[in-house]
Amino acid sequence: MSVPYVCPACRGALQLDTASLRCAKCGVDYPVELDITDFSGGSYYDSYAPGQELPEEHQRGLEAEVFGSRWRVERYYAPKLTPGSRVLDCGCGNGVSVDVLTELGFDARGIDLSSLRKWQWRERGHRDRLAVASALRLPFPDGAFDAVISSGVIEHIGVAEEGGATYRVTPLPDRDQQRRAYVGELLRVTRPGGSVFVDCPNGAFPIDFWHGAVGGRARFHGRDEGFLLAIGDIQGYAGGATLTAHSPHRRFAFRQVGRHWYGKLFAPLMAAAFALGGRLFARTALNPYLVLEIKKPPEGGF
Numbered sequence: 001m002s003v004p005y006v007c008p009a010c011r012g013a014l015q016l017d018t019a020s021l022r023c024a025k026c027g028v029d030y031p032v033e034l035d036i037t038d039f040s041g042g043s044y045y046d047s048y049a050p051g052q053e054l055p056e057e058h059q060r061g062l063e064a065e066v067f068g069s070r071w072r073v074e075r076y077y078a079p080k081l082t083p084g085s086r087v088l089d090c091g092c093g094n095g096v097s098v099d100v101l102t103e104l105g106f107d108a109r110g111i112d113l114s115s116l117r118k119w120q121w122r123e124r125g126h127r128d129r130l131a132v133a134s135a136l137r138l139p140f141p142d143g144a145f146d147a148v149i150s151s152g153v154i155e156h157i158g159v160a161e162e163g164g165a166t167y168r169v170t171p172l173p174d175r176d177q178q179r180r181a182y183v184g185e186l187l188r189v190t191r192p193g194g195s196v197f198v199d200c201p202n203g204a205f206p207i208d209f210w211h212g213a214v215g216g217r218a219r220f221h222g223r224d225e226g227f228l229l230a231i232g233d234i235q236g237y238a239g240g241a242t243l244t245a246h247s248p249h250r251r252f253a254f255r256q257v258g259r260h261w262y263g264k265l266f267a268p269l270m271a272a273a274f275a276l277g278g279r280l281f282a283r284t285a286l287n288p289y290l291v292l293e294i295k296k297p298p299e300g301g302f
Contacts, residue, residue: 008039008137030139035128036121039139040113044132048116068252069096075250077149077197078104085146090135090186091153093117095124102126109145111138136181143191150186150198152210155228157182167212167219171226176237179229183237187296196294199251203228204285231283231290238294246291247278 005014005021012025020029021037031038073096081087084105089097092110094117101108108126111133121127133139135153158175162168172178186196201210208219208228221228235243251274281287 004141005037005039005131005139006141008133008139011141034122036118037131037139038118039131039133039137043113043134044115045113046116048114048119050119065094066096069094070100072151072251073097073100074104078106080197080246081106081147086144088138088140088145088148088189090138090148090150092130095121095127095130097149098129099125102129109140111135136178136185138185138189140189142188143194144189146191146194148186148190148194148196150196152200154179154182154198154234155200155203155211159227161211169211169225169227175226179233180237183234183294187238187241187294190296192296193298194296196296197291198234198294199248199289199291201228202230202285202287202290203233204230205288207288209288229290231292234290234292234294241297242295244293244295245282246293247274247282248287248289248291249274249278251289251291 007023010026014021086107089110098110158178160170212219
């Protein structure tokens with residue numbers, strides 16, 4: 001049975017009212033269009049109008065995402081999940097992951113807080129399982145999922161980013177409070193004994209291949225930048241929950257970085273290193289990308 005939505009503002013029950021879901025407790029209406037529920041209240045992290053022409057680099061990135069989403073689920077996450085389990089992809093982007101998980105027999109849901117993604121989702125086969133919502137106020141009841149996946153999201157919480165020809169990022173004054181609230185919300189909607197998978201670039205590794213003006217371009221950074229996270233940061237946000245570092249082996253196809261000369265040269269070597277010794281350096285500064293499993297205590301406490 002699919003996971004029911006609740007009001008993200010008060011967690012009250014929702015009732016279908018023509019073209020919206022209405023909260024019986026606080027009276028808020030959340031619009032439903034083409035089976036996609038929008039809990040954003042019109043507050044997105046981006047701005048997109050239907051038919052708007054996107055920059056060429058952005059279009060290439062969106063096209064590459066489709067392959068990457070399938071790869072991420074089929075080759076990496078699906079084997080780690082219990083067959084038939086309830087799974088949330090928090091920050092699901094183009095929504096392809098939810099289609100793939102559903103096709104593989106999982107009871108999957110996905111959320112993102114993007115006006116662009118809402119229009120992309122019209123192409124998804126299971127768009128009724130996608131919702132526009134803030135990750136800090138998820139529209140799901142406590143313990144709704146067996147597993148939650150958060151891929152490349154947490155580093156964007158609590159910071160201001162500027163794109164264009166030069167990429168800049170600035171931590172906000174309440175960065176840590178926001179990131180702690182984010183991890184807490186992921187754990188809230190996970191059942192006791194369930195798992196939250198958080199993956200992101202390793203802040204302890206000096207090169208970032210995932211953020212910048214051009215996809216896959218190497219970006220050097222310092223720990224004082226206040227953007228990327230190391231294991232200790234995420235452990236602090238997770239409180240007393242048990243944290244396990246997994247090897248990133250098979251997590252990436254290296255297509256974006258492979259467009260650059262250093263990607264052509266080093267990507268095969270990095271893939272081989274992940275395969276042979278990924279578990280050994282998963283927790284170290286030698287690992288450019290973290291995949292962390294946060295286990296929610298069976299009793300639900302921290």
